[in-house]
Every structure is written in C-alpha cells, then in structure tokens.
Amino acid sequence: MTLQEAIKAVREQNLTKTQLEDYRNQMSALLSEMQLECAELEKMEAIFMAGIGNVETAINRKIHWKGSKEGLRLIEIKRYISATKTMMTSLRDRLYNFY
Secondary structure, X not given: OOHXXXXXXXXXXXXXXXXXXXXXXXXXXXXXXXXXXXXXXXXXXXXXHOOOOOOOOHHHHHHHHHHOHHHHHHHHHHHHXXXXXXXXXXXXXXXXXXX
C-alpha cells in the first residue's frame, strides 16, 4: 500500500477497530521506511555540501542541492513524514474512542 492510498483509506469515517489498527501498523511501517530514506538523502546532502575544492558559497551550494533530483526528493519525503505523523495521531485518537 502506498502512502497516498493509506491516507485515503484512513479518511473513511466508518472503520472498525481492527481496520484502524491495521492502518496504524501500515502507516508506522511506511513512516519507518521514509525516515530511512530521509537519512540517506541527508547524508547525500552533507557530502554535496562538503564538496571540497569548490569555490561556490555555502548558500549557492544549498540552492544547487535543493534544485537537484535528490534535494527535491528530500523536500518531498520530509513533507510525507509530516503528513504521516499527523495521520498516525488521528488514527491513535480514533482508536482511543473505541475504548
């Protein structure tokens, strides 16, 4: 299941407790995968920024990084992580309503 599919499914109002728990588990797994990808991209960013021998300023290097394929993916994955955390909070709150 992709993140977007999970978000759409969680929006459904009449989910059972079991369904909510399953979605929470799936979202948790997706969050972990995204955090690992984020770590890899942040390492790539650090290597890019440390580019020895370049005469560019740090600001210019940051601009070039953000415009690169990996930099854009890092921006995207950080927003996905934020959205996933929000959805997991919503799932937790909905689960507590069952108890």
